[in-house]
Amino acid sequence: LLTLGLFSSEKSNLAGVRHILLVLSGKGGVGKSTISTELALALRHAGKKVGILDVDLCGPSIPRMLKVQDKDVHQCDSGWVPVFVDQDKSISLMSIGFLLEKPDDAVVWRGPKKNALIKQFISDVAWGGLDFLIVDTPPGTSDEHISTVESLRPYQPLGAVLVTTPQAVSVGDVRRELTFCKKTGLRVIGIIENMSGFVCPHCSECTNIFSKGGGEELAKHAGVPFLGCVPLDPQLTQSLEEGRDFIQEFPKSSAFPALA
Numbered sequence: 001l002l003t004l005g006l007f008s009s010e011k012s013n014l015a016g017v018r019h020i021l022l023v024l025s026g027k028g029g030v031g032k033s034t035i036s037t038e039l040a041l042a043l044r045h046a047g048k049k050v051g052i053l054d055v056d057l058c059g060p061s062i063p064r065m066l067k068v069q070d071k072d073v074h075q076c077d078s079g080w081v082p083v084f085v086d087q088d089k090s091i092s093l094m095s096i097g098f099l100l101e102k103p104d105d106a107v108v109w110r111g112p113k114k115n116a117l118i119k120q121f122i123s124d125v126a127w128g129g130l131d132f133l134i135v136d137t138p139p140g141t142s143d144e145h146i147s148t149v150e151s152l153r154p155y156q157p158l159g160a161v162l163v164t165t166p167q168a169v170s171v172g173d174v175r176r177e178l179t180f181c182k183k184t185g186l187r188v189i190g191i192i193e194n195m196s197g198f199v200c201p202h203c204s205e206c207t208n209i210f211s212k213g214g215g216e217e218l219a220k221h222a223g224v225p226f227l228g229c230v231p232l233d234p235q236l237t238q239s240l241e242e243g244r245d246f247i248q249e250f251p252k253s254s255a256f257p258a259l260a
């Protein structure tokens with residue numbers, strides 16, 4: 001990794017990016033990377049050019065979700081060339097997953113080294129022109145988040161989408177994310193409640209496995225927009241496992257209306 005060195009990009013690599021969205025969650029496993037991935041696919045279907053920056057250094061799952069885990073990043077004069085997910089280059093991705101020798105390698109680094117890599121990711125990836133850059137962050141509010149927000153602050157408009165599951169324990173963690181956004185001056189675009197109910201494929205009855213409504217209540221209470229509920233959907237899990245385009249391939253599934 002270190003042999004890749006620091007590129008000095010005089011002209012910012014983010015100059016051609018129109019909007020930057022940070023995807024945040026209070027805890028792991030609530031579907032943050034899922035939302036980042038599906039958001040990118042939905043924007044692509046809407047005709048937008050999208051980049052994804054995966055700064056979840058200890059759990060980079062997006063390369064696998066987009067089935068590009070075997071690809072490599074290359075270097076050019078202005079930095080790293082991200083991996084293109086499709087032929088027409090409408091989704092590009094940069095992730096530490098591409099820099100690890102083996103996919104199961106663990107990143108066991110202290111904060112300063114992680115922060116340095118995040119800063120390098122933000123300055124040295126040659127995105128070209130993008131309508132949206134989606135930044136998938138690690139769970140919680142750590143040093144890495146502060147580095148990310150500080151490095152991205154000069155580039156506007158910048159905003160955060162917060163992902164929670166409906167239960168009180170996850171909602172409580174998102175409350176801390178809201179405080180983080182307030183303290184760092186990061187605009188909150190809204191809250192998404194993921195894994196919100198399960199619609200039985202046989203009888204169509206909805207069971208609220210993790211309860212329901214916590215995300216919406218929090219949004220109301222905090223005075224930020226509520227962006228919607230995504231149900232628990234086995235076809236979504238399957239499509240992410242297999243690196244398929246959920247919106248294109250599963251239009252009849254229960255999570256489709258929310259994600260499309």
Ligand code: ADP
Pocket residue numbers: 025027028029030031032033034035061194195196230231232233234236237238240241255
């Ligand atoms: P995080 O990034 O918050 O750690 P992930 O996006 O990796 O979480 O999601 C954790 C797991 O849950 C993944 O296996 C993903 O496929 C699954 N998952 C996420 N959201 C849903 C959903 N709405 N329905 C079904 N499975 C989901």
